[in-house]
Amino acid sequence: MSAPPTDAELLELADAAAARAYAPYSGFDVGCVVLARDGRVIEGVNVENAAYPLGVCAERTAFARAVAEGYRPGDFTVAAITASPCGGCRQWLHEMGVERVVFRNGGRVVTMTPDELLPESFDSSNLA
Ligand code: THU
Numbered sequence: 001m002s003a004p005p006t007d008a009e010l011l012e013l014a015d016a017a018a019a020r021a022y023a024p025y026s027g028f029d030v031g032c033v034v035l036a037r038d039g040r041v042i043e044g045v046n047v048e049n050a051a052y053p054l055g056v057c058a059e060r061t062a063f064a065r066a067v068a069e070g071y072r073p074g075d076f077t078v079a080a081i082t083a084s085p086c087g088g089c090r091q092w093l094h095e096m097g098v099e100r101v102v103f104r105n106g107g108r109v110v111t112m113t114p115d116e117l118l119p120e121s122f123d124s125s126n127l128a
Contacts, residue, residue, distance in 0.1 A: 004039060007102045010080035011109065013041060018058070018082045021045040025052060028083075032058035034066060034098065035078040042066040058082070059089040063096050073097045084110070090118040 005013070010033050018031030023046050030046040044062025048055035056064075059081060066076070074097045081103040085093060093101055094114040102111045115121070 002039075004035065004077075005041065007078060007080060007100075007111065008109075010035060010041070010078055011082070011102055011104070013043065014058075014080045014082045017043040017045055021058065022047045023055075024048060025050070025055070030058040030081065030083050032062040032079060032081045034062050034076050034096075035080075036066065036071055036075050037077060038075075042069070042071070057086060057089050059085055060092055063092055078102060085117065087118075090114070091121065094118050094121050094123060 013033045014031040017033060018029040021029035021031065023029050025048045032044045034042050036042065042062055042065055044058045044065060046055065046058045047061060059079065073095055076096055076098045079093055079098045079101045084103055084105045085101065098114060100111055100113055101117060102109065
């Protein structure tokens with residue numbers, strides 16, 4: 001069995017995925033890859049729409065694709081994103097229970113946990 005990809009390698013895969021973004025309105029291509037515990041890498045890109053609010057972020061397409069394939073929250077270790085995750089995607093990252101999030105922000109590469117990205121978050125425990 002081969003070693004899992006490093007965070008740096010995952011970011012490179014996210015960069016490559018971003019080239020397949022559909023972002024004709026913003027011109028801002030985003031790629032996201034998530035690493036599952038079974039070693040699979042699932043890729044997502046942002047997909048925009050002429051009705052602007054209907055566009056979806058790269059993180060959400062990656063996780064929606066993974067869930068459709070059978071993965072569940074807790075099945076993921078890392079999400080690597082070519083941009084700083086927006087507020088809504090921070091909620092998704094929290095829901096999916098990734099261990100860490102690696103992303104580019106300006107010239108930097110930042111690594112944070114979902115809790116650090118979204119402290120005091122709303123989750124299923126708030127529904128009880
Ligand atoms: N975008 C993402 O894909 N992920 C984020 O977390 C930040 C924003 C996309 C949405 C839109 O297609 C474009 O970047 C500009 O906001």
